[in-house]
Amino acid sequence: MATDLSPSAAISCQNVWQVFGAKAPERLAEALASTGGDARRAAALLRAAGLIVAVQDVTFDVREGEVFVIMGLSGSGKSTLIRTLSRLIDGTAGRISIDGEDILAADPQRLIALRRDKLGMVFQHFGLFPHMTVTDNVSFPLKMQGKPAAERRTRALEVLELVGLKGREGAYPRQLSGGQRQRVGIARSLAVNPDLWFLDEPFSALDPLIKRQLQDEFLRLQADLKKTAVFITHDIDEAMKIADRIAILRDGMVVQIGTPEEILLNPVDDYVREFTRDVPKGRHAHVGSIMETPETLPRMPDDPKLQEGMTIDAALAACMALYQPVPVWASNGKMAGVVHPRDLAGALTADTP
Amino acid sequence: MLRTLPPARLAAVLTLACGAICLMLAPVAPWVTKWPAGWTLPATEWIGAIVTAGLEAVKPAARLMADLLDYPMGWATWALTALPYPATIAATVALGLYLGGWRMASGGLAGLGFVLASGYWQPGMNTLALVVVSVPLALFAGAAIGIAAYERPRLRRPVQTCLDVMQTVPTFAYLTPLLVLFGFGPVVGLIASAIYAAPPMARNVLLGLERVEPDIREAAVMAGTTRRQQLFLIELPAAKRQIMVGVNQTIMAALSMVIIAAVIGGFDDIGWAVLLTMRKADFGNSLISGMVIVIFAVVIDRLSAALADDRPGTRLYGAFIILLAGFALSFLVGGLLPPAGDLALFNGLAAATDARLGAFTAAYGPALDALRNGAMFYGLLPLRIGLDQAVLPMTWGVQWTPLASAALFAAAGLAAAGLLWRGRFGWAVALLLATGIVETGIVDLPWPFVLFAAGAMGWVGGGPRLAGFALAMLMPILLMGLWAPAMLSLYLSGAAVIACALVGGALGLASAASPALWRVVLPVCDFLQTIPMFVFLIPVLMFFQIGEFSAFLAICAYAVVPMIRYTRHGLVSTPDEMIEAAVASGATGWQTFREVRAPYAVPQILLGLNQTILYAFSMLVIAALIGTTDLGQQIYLALGQGDVGLGLAAGAAMVMLALLADRLLQAFAAAQKAALGL
Incomplete structure (x- = not known):
């Protein structure tokens, strides 16, 4: 999963701050100056002074074509962060570049052009325009691009078919179910074929069953489209399911960034560990992440044909009755490493006190 | 010991002490009860001089505007009076059919049929012409204000305050400066009604825009809209329902004000017809012309309220056929139809009503007098003079x-x-x-006591700021020398509010308990809120003649509705979970009511009381037409004499009293709400 990504950054955030309150930029600069650039102490100073520090010194890159999930509990600043990224609100400090262009410095005209051509966004409460039909909703971004009506309609029908809403083109949002509404939201965000896809808790308002359907749908679409996506969620299972990489946010700070597996198997602190405690690790972690590559190979009488990319659950099932180390094979047929069945079981229980 | 008391009790004790001291001082120091004339500033003259000078400066522009407005006025009047009545009726019925189906269409037909048969067609159309011109002005101005306030959040607070004042300023108060500005004529009524009717539009536009979901707004931004595209393509259409509520309220307000503006006279409209017949004690006819006003109000209200339902009209063909038939009828056989003014089918009825009424008052005169005198002697007078x-x-x-x-x-x-x-x-x-x-007696209350009590209430409800506000609202009234009429206003509205609180509260309570009763009370409430204020005067005059008691009744009839509505709403809107929790704890019905429903409803009921007070204040001015002596009467007198200073000063005094009552009650409601954690 994390292996075949292109290394270039589609979005790059450097030391991004979002502080609310009177004269936030000046006071942030002062606070940083007085603490010698120590973000934690500066944030503490600002909070003590009654300002709200929603995003604190956040730095990360989103690689082209990956699904980058920002996950945190309510109040962790994740919604603010995605709004800063899309410049729905203006960041207080830092640098956010999209394809190398600093968007915090973009003027309103440039911003409108960027949104018309490059950005698509899906909202938690759908944000459908109540006075427009499904088709009009989906073709609205195209209308803003200045596309002629016929072309708008063709494209709208195309995306609607893509999200499985063929036949509901003339309906109004109020006539649709929650799941259908979000499909419209997704179709609308994809109408202009954006380079960057922002999804702000797109499935949080839906029932569990519908939610799972749409997650699968999302994975299917993403497999075809390979967009660079920033996906916000508060649901660790959802993050594990769809992320290429996850950033865990706490009190406006990034606590850990890593693949689902890294987060699961090597949590940086108790906070992250607490988060991931109930996640069935065997289902999300892979053999490759716990195998060893020793200089000298131990004696290996058995070969249950473990693959690097197998989940730990699957691997365990394959070597239920084995007590000796077994080889792990790479996808190209060469031996990639060794794993002891005992360690497979151990990985599942490592974090359970 | 005083230091250990909680602030509310301390304030109560001090107020009591202040009252006692004033009572003791009263015999030796007459200035305590009566503000000495020597301490009064000639504020009304100053205001008059300054405002008149200002008005004179803008007069040429205003006159130009009046001349310009004469054109659309003329066109509207011409169109509505020259159009044969079958065409007008057909147009209304077609509109009713299109917007609301057959029920509304037949309602429109019956209503306008009555208007035609009553013989008041011509004055009715004159009134409508005023409404037709003033409503677009009010809608446009209101929408512009609402959008401006939305676009510039810094403007919102001042705009809200301004709208509050615009709606509390007694309707007659700004007729006086408008008269000076525009000269006698229907244009004054036009402008006054546009001013009076703009605030609901502004409020609803602002409210609707504010209520557009943030996700919808952000979705528009992310689609790459410019600010203007976002506003006109997304936000305004998304707020359509709320805006249409504003349109409905604006039309109703314009109609109400156009009718009130008839007191200026000089224009043969339906309000004038009511006024004239009332003055002649020709109650049969004032009743019928009042009915015409009510019919206009109800028909226009239902039609414009249907705009807010976004069911698409489906009966386009039927509506078109009716319209066509109406026009065909009027142009083919129009000459054969009797002229609208000649129809007076109810003349006999009016005479009969008069006769019946005469007989009734003759038969039950002593009973009615006894009722009136009893209420006056044992209720109103002691409250007034002690x-x-x-x-x-x-x-x-x-x-x-x-x-x-x-x-x-x-x-x-x-x-x-x-x-x-x-x-x-x-x-x-x-x-x-x-x-x-x-x-x-309220009128003889020592002014230091009133100031102290208001300040103390402000202090308890909203701290030093509200206390300061209370004093700032009352001091100018004293200084302007309007204290005595102001206290009369306070007494009359106070008496009406107490009566409304008791009756309305009881009705609200009963309606909350019995849905069957509510099914009867609700349409009555709707009706009372639809008919223009002016009409309330007719029935009370018929039975109790001119006087304070009639004014009191008219105020009560108008102001009781919010009390009923809010009380019931507060009592029935207790969340089910709370009720279930109480029942699960073993509470009886009465215990549930006393321990859960009633406390939960208090903030709502206080807001209802607040509305009732504001309603009572606005009716005070209208009630001045039938014999009161308070601020309303001063305003009415000023209108007659063209005394801009007195009109504005008395109007301002009334606004200040109303705002004070409003802020105090709002503060207590907010405190109660906060205490409940809502």
């Missing part, structure tokens, strides 16, 4: 003596001590204050 002056051999059959005062206070003191003994502090203070007020 028991010490109201209890006379002529009224109560005995003479009030200082000994009686002493006995009354002694009895109240004993009862209060008893209440205090049982821990009912609030009731004890309230009892003492009420005794003092009834003994003295």
Whole structure:
């Protein structure tokens, strides 16, 4: 999963701050100056002074074509962060570049052009325009691009078919179910074929069953489209399911960034560990992440044909009755490493006190 | 010991003390009860001079505007009066069919049919012409204000305050400067109604825009809209429902004001017809012309309310055929139809009504008089001038003596001590204050006591700021020398509010308990809120003639509705979970009501009371037409004399009283709400 990504950054955030309150930029600069650039102490100073520090010194890159999930509990600043990224609100400090262009410095005209051509966004409460039909909703971004009506309609029908809403083109949002509404939201965000896809808790308002359907749908679409996506969620299972990489946010700070597996198997602190405690690790972690590559190979009488990319659950099932180390094979047929069945079981229980 | 009291009790005790001191001082220091004339500033003259100078400066522009407005006025009047009535009726019925189906269409037909048959078609169309021109002005101005306030959040607070004032300024108060500005003529009524009707549009536009979901707004931004595209393509259409509610309220307000503006006279409209017939005590005809106003109000209200439902109209063909038929009828056989004015099918009815009414008042005159005198002698007068002056051999059959005062206070003191003994502090203070007020009378209350009490209430409800606000609202009234009429206004509205609180509260309570009753009360409430204020005067005049009691009844009839609505709503809107929790704890029905429903409803009921007070204040001015002596009367007099200074000063005094009552009650409602964690 994390292996075949292109290394270039589609979005790059450097030391991004979002502080609310009177004269936030000046006071942030002062606070940083007085603490010698120590973000934690500066944030503490600002909070003590009654300002709200929603995003604190956040730095990360989103690689082209990956699904980058920002996950945190309510109040962790994740919604603010995605709004800063899309410049729905203006960041207080830092640098956010999209394809190398600093968007915090973009003027309103440039911003409108960027949104018309490059950005698509899906909202938690759908944000459908109540006075427009499904088709009009989906073709609205195209209308803003200045596309002629016929072309708008063709494209709208195309995306609607893509999200499985063929036949509901003339309906109004109020006539649709929650799941259908979000499909419209997704179709609308994809109408202009954006380079960057922002999804702000797109499935949080839906029932569990519908939610799972749409997650699968999302994975299917993403497999075809390979967009660079920033996906916000508060649901660790959802993050594990769809992320290429996850950033865990706490009190406006990034606590850990890593693949689902890294987060699961090597949590940086108790906070992250607490988060991931109930996640069935065997289902999300892979053999490759716990195998060893020793200089000298131990004696290996058995070969249950473990693959690097197998989940730990699957691997365990394959070597239920084995007590000796077994080889792990790479996808190209060469031996990639060794794993002891005992360690497979151990990985599942490592974090359970 | 005083230091250990909680602030609310401290304020109550101090207010009580202040009242007692004033009572004792009153005999030796007359300035306590009556603000000395020497301390009065000639503020009304100053205001008059300054405003008149200002008005003179803009007069040429205003006159130009009046001349310009004469054109659309003329066109509208021409169109509505020249159009044969079958065409007008057909247009209304077609619109009704299109917007609301056959029920609304037949309602429109019956209504306009009555108007035609009554013989008041012509004045009715003149009134409509005014509405037709003033409504677009009000809608446009209101929408512009609402959008401006939305776009510039810094403007919102001042705009809200401004709208509050625009709606509390008594309607007659700005007629006077408008008269100076625009000269006599229908244009004054036009402008006045546009001013009066713009605020609801502005409020609803602002409210609708604010309520657009943030996700919708952000979705528009992310689609790459410019600010203007976002506003006009997304936000305004998304707020359509709320905006249409504003359109409905604006139309109703414009109609109401156009009718009130008839007191200026000089224009043969339906309001004038009512006024004229009332003055001639021709109640049969004032009833019928009043009915015409009510019909206009109801038909226009239903039609414009249907705009807010976004069901697409489906009966386009039917509506078109009716329209066509109406026009065909009027142009083919129009010459054969009797002219609209000649129809007066109800002349006989009017005469019969008059005769019946005469017979009724002759038969039940003593009973009606007894009712009126009883209410006056035993209720209103003591409240107004106090028991010490109201209890006379002529009224109560005995003479009030200082000994009686002493006995009354002694009895109240004993009862209060008893209440205090049982821990009912609030009731004890309230009892003492009420005794003092009834003994003295609201009009004769010492002004230091009123100031102190208002300040103390402000302090308890909203801290030093509100206390300061209370004083800032009352001091100018004293200084302008309008204290006596202001206290009369306070007394009359106070009496009406007390009556409304009791009756409306009881009705609201009963409606909450019995859905069957609510099904009867609801349409009555709707009806009372639809008909223009002016019409309330007709029935009370018919039975009780000119006088304070009639004014009191008219105010009550108009102001009771919010009390009923809010009380019921507060009582029935308790969340089911709370009720279930109470029932699961084993509470009986009565216990659930007392422990859960009632406390939960208090903020709502206070807001209802607040609305009732504002309604009562706005009706005070209209009631001035049938004999009161308060601020409303001053405003009305000023209108007659063209005295801009007095009109504005008295209007301002009324606004200040209303705003004060409003802010105090809002503060208490907010405090109660916060205490409930809502």
